[in-house]
Amino acid sequence: xxxxxxxxxxxxxxxPMALGAASSAIGCAIAGQAxxxxxxxxxxxxxxxxxxxxxxSTMVIYGIVIMFTLNRDVTPENAGxxxxxxxxxxxxxxxxxxxxxxxxxxxxxxxxxxxEIFGLSLAPAAIIEGFGVFAFVFALVISAGIS
Amino acid sequence: xxxxxxxxxxxxxLPGSERLFVAKQPPISRLRLDRRLRALAREDAxxxxxxxxxxxxxxxxxxxxxxxAVERCKAALGDIPQPTLQKLFLERMxxxxxxxxxxxxxxxxxxxxxxxxxxxxxxxxxxxxxxxTFKLESSMPWLKEAQQLLxxxxxxxxxxxxxxxxxxxxxxxxxxxxxxxxxxAIYVLIWSIFDRWxxxxxxxxxxxFEKLAQQAMADVADIDFEGAYA
Numbered sequence: 505x506x507x508x509x510x511x512x513x514x515x516x517x518x519x520p521m522a523l524g525a526a527s528s529a530i531g532c533a534i535a536g537q538a539x540x541x542x543x544x545x546x547x548x549x550x551x552x553x554x555x556x557x558x559x560x561s562t563m564v565i566y567g568i569v570i571m572f573t574l575n576r577d578v579t580p581e582n583a584g585x586x587x588x589x590x591x592x593x594x595x596x597x598x599x600x601x602x603x604x605x606x607x608x609x610x611x612x613x614x615x616x617x618x619x620e621i622f623g624l625s626l627a628p629a630a631i632i633e634g635f636g637v638f639a640f641v642f643a644l645v646i647s648a649g650i651s
Numbered sequence: 652x653x654x655x656x657x658x659x660x661x662x663x664x665l666p667g668s669e670r671l672f673v674a675k676q677p678p679i680s681r682l683r684l685d686r687r688l689r690a691l692a693r694e695d696a697x698x699x700x701x702x703x704x705x706x707x708x709x710x711x712x713x714x715x716x717x718x719x720a721v722e723r724c725k726a727a728l729g730d731i732p733q734p735t736l737q738k739l740f741l742e743r744m745x746x747x748x749x750x751x752x753x754x755x756x757x758x759x760x761x762x763x764x765x766x767x768x769x770x771x772x773x774x775x776x777x778x779x780x781x782x783x784t785f786k787l788e789s790s791m792p793w794l795k796e797a798q799q800l801l802x803x804x805x806x807x808x809x810x811x812x813x814x815x816x817x818x819x820x821x822x823x824x825x826x827x828x829x830x831x832x833x834x835x836a837i838y839v840l841i842w843s844i845f846d847r848w849x850x851x852x853x854x855x856x857x858x859x860f861e862k863l864a865q866q867a868m869a870d871v872a873d874i875d876f877e878g879a880y881a
Contacts, residue, residue, distance in 0.1 A: 534656055538830075541663025609659050610829060617667040 506580050513583030516590030517574045520643065523594030524567020527601025531560025534605035535612065542616040549619060556608050559629055563601035566640035567594065573647050585650040589643050596639035604632040653733060653831040661690045662830050665838055668845055671818050672811065677845040684842060688835070695832045701730045702836060706743060707843065713863065717751075721769045735824055735833045739840075742820050745770040749787060749794055750813065752776045753801050810851055818844050 539553035570593050574586050611625035664687055666678040679687075691699065704710050705727035711720065724744055731737050748768030755763075762780035766773040772787060779786040784794045793816050800809040821841050828834040 534659060537656075537659035538663040541660035541665075544664040545666055606656070606829070609656075609663070613663045613829075616663065 509580050509583045510578050512587040513578035514586075516583070516585075516587035517571060517578070519590040519594035520567040520570035520574070520597060521564070521594075522567075523598040524564040524570075524601070527598040528561045528564040531563065531601040531603075531605025531608070532557060534602070535560065535608035538609035538612040542612050546616050549615075552615075552622065553612050556612055556626065556629075557605075559608050559633070560601040560604045562633065563597045563604075563636055566636060567597055570594075570640060570643045570647070573644050574650075576650075579651075582650050585647075589647055589650070593639050593643035597636055600632050600636035600639065604629050604636070607632055653833060655829070655831050657692075657695075657831050658690065658835050659830040661687060662834055662838070668841065671815065671844065672848060674845055674849075676849050677842050679842070681846070684839070688839070691832070691835065695835070698731055698733070698736070698832075699836050699839060701727050702736060702740065703839065703843070705740070706840065713866065717768070724769050733833055733836075735828065736836055739820060739824050739837070741770055743817060744768070745772055745791070746813065746816060746820075748772060748776065749785065749791055750797060750809075752780075752785060753794075753798055756780065757801055807851065811848075814844050814848055 535557035536554075539550075539557045542553050543550050570590070574590055576582070576586075578586065607629040608626075611622075611629060614625050615622045665684075668674060668678040688696065688699070705724050724740075728737060728740060731740060748770050749772065751768055755767075763777045765777065767777050772785070772790075775787070776785045783798055784791070787794055793812060797809060797812055800812060818841065821837050821844070825834065825837045825841070828837060
């Protein structure tokens with residue numbers, strides 16, 4: 505039984521990093537495809553498209569920081585806490601990254617026609633980033649209570 | 652339900668359109684559009700072909716009968732697996748059925764026995780033949796205007812109204828599909844509307860009339876089009 509609990513603890517430590525990496529990869533791929541499509545139809549502003557498509561890469565950074573914060577000796581007493589925080593923060597980061605990628609793709613698709621809405625079109629992606637930051641910060645706060 | 656991210660690059664590579672009836676041309680030429688559509692998966696390309704083939708008037712022979720047209724549309728509907736595309740296809744069929752009924756009635760046609768056309772109103776329309784809008788005003792608020800334009804013998808105005816209604820229907824569905832196959836199919840159907848309007852000018856109409864006249868007279872070998880007998 506203890507082995508299972510300890511395994512869950514290790515799973516919780518690595519989950520934010522793994523799920524964050526997966527979400528950044530998917531999000532950047534989604535937004536990246538949009539920027540490639542937009543580049544075939546526009547005459548300039550390519551750098552902007554590529555910059556926007558890199559937005560979801562922040563999720564893996566948050567995941568790495570949470571992983572380092574949770575990283576400690578895993579015991580039967582702290583394994584449950586590590587698992588809960590790690591898995592849930594990882595899932596939150598994953599959703600944020602994927603949907604941020606979709607929001608960025610929509611922004612790129614819209615701004616290829618109307619460059620003047622570039623800033624405003626990024627608002628949804630920025631709001632999603634805010635939710636990712638919530639998941640990140642409160643994972644750090646809660647992890648301080650785990651022995 | 653299609654993969655929501657299946658055609659991100661394709662959709663992003665397609666130019667948006669200006670306002671309908673303001674744009675003189677479709678936003679992209681058919682040649683370039685077809686080149687972009689090569690990115691579609693084979694089965695999606697086939698569905699799009701079926702959809703376009705069933706909805707494009709140019710793909711129908713002039714002497715096609717109602718029964719043949721309805722059979723063709725029913726067969727096409729069976730080959731379209733996406734619920735959204737089925738829905739918009741049926742909406743277009745409803746529109747065409749209602750307009751065909753208006754035209755038939757204007758020509759003095761009596762109430763068809765049983766069903767007429769295809770879609771939700773195939774039985775309702777013959778049952779309400781004498782009503783100016785077949786008692787469909789709540790479901791099709793544009794039908795009254797269509798009837799008035801038909802009575803006023805304003806074909807261009809009627810064409811404009813029908814294209815506008817079809818365009819609105821497609822835009823409503825487009826709002827729920829960003830980067831999936833349905834979004835691509837809706838783009839192509841909207842492109843067709845722009846193309847149809849762009850072709851609605853006098854010169855094209857004259858050319859098409861001449862083509863149709865030649866087709867109709869093809870069997871009469873001893874008459875040429877200069878008005879002289881051979």
